[in-house]
Amino acid sequence: MRKSGLSYSSLKKVRSLVSLIEKYALETEIISRAYAPLLRIGKNHPVRPHKVISxxxxxxxxxxxxxxxxxxxxxxxxxxxxxxxxxxxxxxxxxxxxxxxxxxxxxxxxxxxxxxxxxxxxxxxxxxxxxxxxxxxxxxxxxxxxxxxxxxxxxxxxxxxxxxxxxxxxxxxxxxxxxxxxxxxxxxxxxxxxxxxxxxxxxxxxxxxxxxxxxxxxxx
Structure with a gap:
């Protein structure tokens, strides 16, 4: 997703969704280990930094x-x-x-x-x-x-x-x-x-x- 150009904020939402799904899966013993904390989405580099109006x-x-x-x-x-x-x-x-x-x-x-x-x-x-x-x-x-x-x-x-x-x-x-x-x-x-x-x-x-x-x- 990151390589395809998805924004940082969208990547955060995807990671949060994965984390919530894994939390449910852990509670219901569908899985035994969560991998969401290992996901790396890089740093937030604003596409267009804010500028002061002169x-x-x-x-x-x-x-x-x-x-x-x-x-x-x-x-x-x-x-x-x-x-x-x-x-x-x-x-x-x-x-x-x-x-x-x-x-x-x-x-x-x-x-x-x-x-x-x-x-x-x-x-x-x-x-x-x-x-x-x-x-x-x-x-x-x-x-x-x-x-x-x-x-x-x-x-x-x-x-x-x-x-x-x-x-x-x-x-x-x-x-x-x-x-x-x-x-x-x-x-x-x-x-x-x-x-x-x-x-x-x-x-x-x-x-x-x-x-x-x-x-x-x-x-x-």
Missing amino acids: RQKINRLWAHADQPGVDSVLILLYTGLRCGEMLALKKADINLRQQAIRITRSKTQAGIRTIPIHHRILPLIAARMDGPGEMLITDAEGRGYSYTRYCALWCRVMATINGHHTTHDCRHTVATLLDNAGANETAKRRILGHAGGDVTERVYTHKGLRQLRRCIEFLK
């Missing part, structure tokens, strides 16, 4: 902010949202008065969070709130986007700015820019929806919206 390209996005879909890319770049999190946002999840976004659907438990809206994208989100449909990110008819359909829109935006990036490059960019600006590490993790590695941090550290806002405003 300031020049971010400025190009702002220059074309009135074109379809460009505002959604800017929202990703000033929130650190995963693309799936943004596409799942309903207008009911946006509090314009508090200038905050509530993420209630995420791939991880740490992803369930509230993050402040950066002042530069506040007008973009307000304009989306006035649009049709219950979802925040919709087409002209008010229909929400599936990830596949949004990728087509993303590619058109990238062509506009002559960029070659994935949606996840936005999160990588936000993390890098905040780190370069010396942002508080705990606040950065809260914004990005990353689980804290330190028990003290997870249990005792609470970052309010005001502190998170100071962190997100490091983005220029």
Whole structure:
């Protein structure tokens, strides 16, 4: 499978499946020895490492902010949202008065969070709130986007700015820019929806919206 070009993540899933089957076979005495632990799948070499979106390209996005879909890319770049999190946002999840976004659907438990809206994208989100449909990110008819359909829109935006990036490059960019600006590490993790590695941090550290806002405003 590895020689045929199967990805590292797919190889891990195959190895996990073999391991589960062998565990059952051991319990029912069908086999007497498990070989899954001996399987070697090599190292994970990302097919396309994430790249930081340059300031020049971010400025190009702002220059074309009135074109379809460009505002959604800017929202990703000033929130650190995963693309799936943004596409799942309903207008009911946006509090314009508090200038905050509530993420209630995420791939991880740490992803369930509230993050402040950066002042530069506040007008973009307000304009989306006035649009049709219950979802925040919709087409002209008010229909929400599936990830596949949004990728087509993303590619058109990238062509506009002559960029070659994935949606996840936005999160990588936000993390890098905040780190370069010396942002508080705990606040950065809260914004990005990353689980804290330190028990003290997870249990005792609470970052309010005001502190998170100071962190997100490091983005220029």
